[in-house]
Amino acid sequence: MLSIPHKNKIFGLVDANNFYASCEIAFNPKLKSSPVVVLSNNDGCVISRSPEAKQLGIKMGQPLFEIQDLVKKYNVKVFSSNFPLYADMSYRFHETLNLFFPKIEVYSVDESFIDLTDLKKFDLTLYCTYVRNTILQWLKIPSCIGIGKTKTLAKLANKYAKLHPELGGVYNSLGKEEELLKNMPIEEVWGIGNKISAFLKEKNIFTPYDLIQQNDYWIRKHLKITGLRMVHELRGIPCHELESYNPQKKNTVVSRSFGIAITSIEDLEKILMTFIEKLSEKLTKQKQYATYIGVFIKSNPFNKKEPYYSNYQIKKLSTPSNSIRILYHNANIILKNIYKQNIKYKKMGVMALDLISQSSLQRDLFDINNYEKEEQRNETILKLMDYYNQSGKSKIQFAKNIQLPQNTWYPKQYHLSKRYTTDINEIPIAYV
DNA sequence: TCTGGGGTCCTAGGACCC
DNA sequence: TCTGGGGTCCTAGGACCC
Structure with a gap:
């Protein structure tokens, strides 16, 4: 119409x-x-x-x-x-x-x-x-x-x-x-x-x-x-x-350019875990499950001296999910598929596609127990992470030993201002 | 040297079916 | 020798938005 x-x-x-x-x-x-x-x-x-x-x-x-x-x-x-x-x-x-x-x-x-x-x-x-x-x-x-x-x-x-x-x-x-x-x-x-x-x-x-x-x-x-x-x-x-009304999202993406180029698949896998954490967090907040998971990687398109490589693939999950464990498992399979050696990767992203709301999911009767277990497990993990991370003292992450330290790949932020309104330690001070 | 991230909608064209 | 046609579904990619 x-x-x-x-x-x-x-x-x-x-x-x-x-x-x-x-x-x-x-x-x-x-x-x-x-x-x-x-x-x-x-x-x-x-x-x-x-x-x-x-x-x-x-x-x-x-x-x-x-x-x-x-x-x-x-x-x-x-x-x-x-x-x-x-x-x-x-x-x-x-x-x-x-x-x-x-x-x-x-x-x-x-x-x-x-x-x-x-x-x-x-x-x-x-x-x-x-x-x-x-x-x-x-x-x-x-x-x-x-x-x-x-x-x-x-x-x-x-x-x-x-x-x-x-x-x-x-x-x-x-x-x-x-x-x-x-x-x-x-x-x-x-x-x-x-x-x-x-x-x-x-x-x-x-x-x-x-x-x-x-x-x-x-x-x-x-x-x-x-x-x-x-x-x-x-x-x-x-x-x-x-x-x-608040329209339901259809897709959700987490992607970043790296501060430095990354070549090894081991490092990419570690960064992938960080991305999947963020993705799961977003989906949980949106009360949605992903039907498909996708991963893309690309080298620097502006570098004329190196050959440009970019690839991506998507994969249907056996059952819609927001679980870190399941999303990571599948994303990692894709990463291994699309990874090529000797490329200087500059950007990676994970995508959750064809999102469905948790309430509308038609659950498989025989699967329902497993489902709820996985969901509870994921929520507990996210809550724990959130709790510790909010406390500000130390940063805990899912499977810490397999993550890459942020300072090795994290995007550059040399000119950051303070979080004046959302962090008690950084609120503006008025001198009277 | 150094080039973002996260979305939506639409369509052409291929695959497949009868 | 003549070599259909119409439908649906799916997907990649283009164009746009902020």
Whole structure:
């Protein structure tokens, strides 16, 4: 079905500006108005930039080594990613929105869609400006809010607000759709990436307004069903509802680039155990079992001197599971299959695929006893690990003797800030 | 020297069946 | 000599998102 029945709904999108960089600045007010960047894992690429860093021409996804000169010359403040801090700030951000809006859909770490339909008796621009300023005051995180007839228009309005700071962070596109569509570049539309925008420009389609003039047949043919839905949304016909419920994950992945290259299978097996622990922990938290387990390994794709090798395989588990023991056993078989000697591996990952919820599992009657035993066993192990690890004194791990010490392979984090909000030893201190 | 991690949805095309 | 056709299911890979 292409569109859903609707009665003039109003959607909003709240999106924090440069979220990770803003989090760092929030706890370090001295950084305000300096260029700030946050790096990906392994201190690899830039994944968040303050406005000042953007002005220096630092690109999203740019590797750190390419901007070293700029960093020195302009004293750019560089941070490794501090995900515990960002996750906690994200929680506060969405909780704040919950106070002001009847229905929100948490779309990502720094974005929520909001349902404004029942608030239309208010001046929406005024109301949203008030919310935006409250977030700024409470969290020290700047954000923008876009308002529109559909999610796609709300998204676009949000970008418009970001591009026009003089609007004060809020743009209401209701009744001004044509103006919005004519004044945004095509690549800013939600659902149009590199490939499609290049294709459209070749066809002389430069703005969303140009795009909605095309006929449905042409759009369906070239942009497929997803593209047609997107165009309908741009025309003001909603195809996507606000989804407030917590959707079940279908897959879950744990993967890391290594700080140094790893060659021996013994070392990879040890790291694999660390990954499987994390994976089992995630599945347990999500109350899900994996139907398939997959493993991939790859060498450094940027190293032109060494041959690039990448391989992956998946394997069906005899019965869906979240158990470290079972996941590891199967993942290890795969690893042995795809491992090739004399390769300098730079990244590995494990994937749990086709997840099913624990409650919906149709259990084999004859297997049920074993099942519950395995599950209890795994839960006990995880709880014990958690207990000891939380205590902070020593770190215990599953089958410690077979794990590789973290300092030998762990991703680099040379520029880490403190866990200001989630670790009692690292909370900020106010001097009065 | 140094290049992230975690997701979703869709489709083309192969395998297989009758 | 003529060499079907339609359906389903599965999977790899592409494109997108943050």
